[in-house]
Amino acid sequence: MFDNLSDRLDSVFKKLKGHGTLTENNIEDGLKQVRLALLEADVNYKVAKNVISDIKARALGQEVMQSLTPGQQVIKIVNEEFTKMMGSTHQELSFAATGATSIMLVGLQGSGKTTTAGKLAHFLRKIGRKPYLVPVDVYRPAAIDQLTKLGKQMDVPVFASTTDMKPLKICQDAKLAARDLGCDTLLIDTAGRLHLDDTLMAELEDIKKGINPAETLLVADAMTGQDAVNIAGEFDKRLDISGFVLTKMDGDARGGAALSIKAVTGKPLKFIGVGEKNTALEPFHPDRMSSRILGMGDTLSFIEKA
């Protein structure tokens, strides 16, 4: 469906054969192509605008390297800019210095919170921690069942929430139960909610205040479009999130939402979800994101080596 950005750029820069200097005049058409690629990847309109102006500032006056075409040179700059934006290294989870750690998962309906809670339990156990799954979604039909089943699949203990309990009370009781069971990390699976639902957002604020989690992770869908900035902006404003998880990265979405969420919150993307199974979670590596967003696999690794 999309022409590869590198082909497009090469045709734009046909005139600028061999090496030369990127100037105000010759770069404009190239940047237009980059902008289109960003928008096709669902990078937010305003975020794309800012990214383009940053890229332009960096590109102007640069000599085109011997080994690259001008188009490749632009992509190299774009790639470096993306990597800088996304953070240059993988960001580890934080844990409480003393006592049990709580990790709270928040986000819109259906983004993948419950599944991610299950995956994190698997991940945590592999790194030697003792996870405890805490179902706090007392609203969605069978949400507690869902997390309980995931726990059973992996033999990870699950707090016995019931739908008549108050979410904050569940968290507080679960903390005590975790201590009795010798679990050191609570995974708090909250109900999906809209960022503009004031009552439910206030509920999350109360839980956060009540349990003081080491991590408050926004779980977002990689297929999210332009609204990602509004969603992430609001969740971050109310909860001061510590990072985010991007799910459903096993599909063919280009995942521009990653860039938008990062731009709006400044918080790191910590994990990506790559399937429905408990094992389908990967720590996020920033250097791999730009080839995905730009929709180019091998071209980029060639340019990176230049």
Added chain:
Amino acid sequence: AKTRTVLNTDVTELFSSAKSIDDDLFDNLEERLVTSDLGIDITMDMMARIKKKSRGLSTADQLRQVLKDELLTLFHEPGPPAPSIPTPYVIMMVGVNGTGKTTTLGKLAMKYKAEGKKVLIAAADTFRAAAIEQVEIWARRAGADIVRHKEGADPAAVAYDAVEAGMARGADVVLIDTAGRLHTQKNLMEELKKIKRSVDKKYKGAPHDVMMVIDATTGQNALSQADIFHKAVGLTQMSVTKLDGTAKGGIVAAVSSTMKLPIAYIGVGEAIEDLQEFDAKRFIDALFDD
């Protein structure tokens, strides 16, 4: 740099009668269309069309209707209703993970019950943890019958049994819930084809509708989703969920236009009554609400 506020220009101001039609206005409109997730191709096409039609107009408020009329042409209207509705009428819900298939199915069950119809639900998501329990709760809420097998059972067998039961019990409507799956997963798309085939085997011509459920927060990927689902199981209509949020859901206009697929319903909340019939005019109006 943190750009916390990413706000659109105020619409009333945008289309004010005091404002002339200039590049600034076109830029603002382009931004609005892109941020509604209409997609780049449709946005560019719309911009070209309204630029052409803007000749002869003088103020921004006149352009508003022109734009709305152009947007309206994107939506594919449903064809005329079939002369006779088969009973049971079988609808299969499909879509990627977490879009709202099960919830929409529950709402539909309620709608048909309220019309006095006998409804039967097939719990054919046998894969996701507690998917069966979830759809059972919806069946109970709506007062519909349900056919279920054990978790991990063959979903095609569940669908087959449900259609068989629907025919035997004189159900008016059979609603088939399927597991969410990414369109890129070939084996899962094959499984979906198999569900459809097994329904047809029991009841020639069924399912009569294959409804794709699309989440309004989805961006450009919805095009790829709809395309691949359509190739696999022949979509007949779609529904858009989560329009109660801030996402405009513009991508469904692109899907409707490129796939010639009508939109049947919209979801505007998590409760059983939060289902509305799709209305293109209202949908377009909402693109220009703040």
